[in-house]
Amino acid sequence: MGAVDLGGSKKPAGGGMSWKRPRVNIRIDMTPMVDIAFLLLIFFMVTTVFRLPQAMEMNLPENKADTPPPESKIFEKKLLNVWVMRIGDRDSIAVAVGNDSPKPLAWDSVRAKLLERRAAMFNGTREEVMKMDALTDLFRKSESSKRDILKYEKDFGAPALFMKIDSVADANKLPRMSEPDKQKFFEDMKKIDQLVVLAKIDRKAKYLSLVDLVDEFNVSRTFRFSIDRYTTYDDSLMRLAGFTTGGPKDLPAPVFAPSEG
Amino acid sequence: MAAPKKRRIPITIDMTPMVDIAFLLLIFFMSTTVFRKPEEVQVKIPTSHSSFKLPERGMVVITITPQDTIYMSLEDAALDYANSLSEQKPDGSIRGKHFTADQIPPVINALQIKRLVNRVVIKCDKEANYGTVENVMETLQKNDLNILNLVTDLEEERAVQTSAGG
Numbered sequence: 001m002g003a004v005d006l007g008g009s010k011k012p013a014g015g016g017m018s019w020k021r022p023r024v025n026i027r028i029d030m031t032p033m034v035d036i037a038f039l040l041l042i043f044f045m046v047t048t049v050f051r052l053p054q055a056m057e058m059n060l061p062e063n064k065a066d067t068p069p070p071e072s073k074i075f076e077k078k079l080l081n082v083w084v085m086r087i088g089d090r091d092s093i094a095v096a097v098g099n100d101s102p103k104p105l106a107w108d109s110v111r112a113k114l115l116e117r118r119a120a121m122f123n124g125t126r127e128e129v130m131k132m133d134a135l136t137d138l139f140r141k142s143e144s145s146k147r148d149i150l151k152y153e154k155d156f157g158a159p160a161l162f163m164k165i166d167s168v169a170d171a172n173k174l175p176r177m178s179e180p181d182k183q184k185f186f187e188d189m190k191k192i193d194q195l196v197v198l199a200k201i202d203r204k205a206k207y208l209s210l211v212d213l214v215d216e217f218n219v220s221r222t223f224r225f226s227i228d229r230y231t232t233y234d235d236s237l238m239r240l241a242g243f244t245t246g247g248p249k250d251l252p253a254p255v256f257a258p259s260e261g
Numbered sequence: 262m263a264a265p266k267k268r269r270i271p272i273t274i275d276m277t278p279m280v281d282i283a284f285l286l287l288i289f290f291m292s293t294t295v296f297r298k299p300e301e302v303q304v305k306i307p308t309s310h311s312s313f314k315l316p317e318r319g320m321v322v323i324t325i326t327p328q329d330t331i332y333m334s335l336e337d338a339a340l341d342y343a344n345s346l347s348e349q350k351p352d353g354s355i356r357g358k359h360f361t362a363d364q365i366p367p368v369i370n371a372l373q374i375k376r377l378v379n380r381v382v383i384k385c386d387k388e389a390n391y392g393t394v395e396n397v398m399e400t401l402q403k404n405d406l407n408i409l410n411l412v413t414d415l416e417e418e419r420a421v422q423t424s425a426g427g
Binding site: 030034037038040041044045047048053054055056057058059060061062087201202203204205206207208209210211212214215218219229 | 276280283284286287290291293294307308309310311312313314315325382385386387388389390391392393394395398401402405407408409410411412413414415416
């Protein structure tokens with residue numbers, strides 16, 4: 001394995017005096033060292049974590065007395081673009097359109113319902129919504145635009161947006177849209193964006209419900225949602241509809257009083 | 262050495278290249294390994310479709326157990342102890358401190374001033390009560406900590422299922 005050759009070729013110091021020096025081959029047995037090296041290697045290979053934990057991002061709105069809440073267009077009369085999703089203490093979910101009473105909803109159909117609702121905002125189909133979402137994604141990921149379609153229009157105006165849509169389509173080898181199609185697409189985009197969902201979750205529900213619901217929002221691309229306090233009013237509505245066991249809430253009261261508005 | 266007529270040739274395999282490679286790998290793994298802190302409390306985290314990866318440093322993790330106990334931790338045990346996120350128990354062991362929701366923001370603010378933290382991460386058991394999480398989120402929100410990360414596992418089968426189902 002490893003051998004160290006200590007040369008005996010060195011000439012002895014001094015003049016006439018010379019003695020024979022035996023050539024010694026020192027062999028160092030490397031086996032134990034290599035054993036240890038492999039042991040350590042295996043240890044580090046096993047303990048190395050290559051996967052970093054994953055996370056879901058959540059942006060909470062500012063909650064301060066002096067900042068007014070962001071404006072959102074709500075159809076006053078019918079409240080058709082506002083959905084209230086409530087999760088009761090048994091993690092059952094119910095949905096209400098505007099001020100209507102809550103109706104039961106299966107967890108599996110939340111996503112489909114949200115997509116359908118977004119399609120209904122512009123009298124379209126779910127397939128159209130998904131097509132629009134795909135294009136929106138391409139638009140956002142495109143090197144040159146790097147922002148949402150609506151934001152782009154706001155910043156640069158409609159003609160620039162339509163040109164950009166063409167260039168994104170070209171870059172992704174998609175057929176270009178005709179001028180009226182682009183106009184319609186843009187109008188539809190604005191309408192899709194109008195769905196607002198308010199999520200109200202009972203304090204006795206499980207945390208899993210929150211993650212599941214937010215995940216459904218993200219997957220169905222319902223980006224205008226907010227999480228609101230589940231009040232006694234919500235509880236009474238849910239109890240009327242038979243979704244919750246009600247009864248006293250044994251959890252401690254929240255640290256900060258809700259800002260009633 | 263007197264050579265016999267029939268000389269036996271010992272078969273020697275040169276191990277040097279293998280050992281070289283072994284050491285190379287050893288050095289690589291030693292330098293890249295970041296030891297994960299042993300987890301004090303086991304939490305079952307929920308799954309989601311989000312594939313956003315958390316950074317290794319600069320985050321404070323708020324752990325919530327199914328019993329609604331709140332712990333906080335930084336990336337290593339020494340930092341935790343130095344910032345009194347953990348404490349020494351009478352038996353000498355160092356354990357995480359319990360926090361209440363309203364104690365969290367001042368601690369985070371102090372860590373931010375020391376430039377130890379730029380991201381708040383909530384690692385909550387899926388069976389924990391939403392009420393506890395709500396308390397935590399609300400206190401953070403009141404203190405201008407509006408961007409949170411919820412630790413989740415990547416959920417793959419359901420993503421496939423739904424894309425097939427349309």
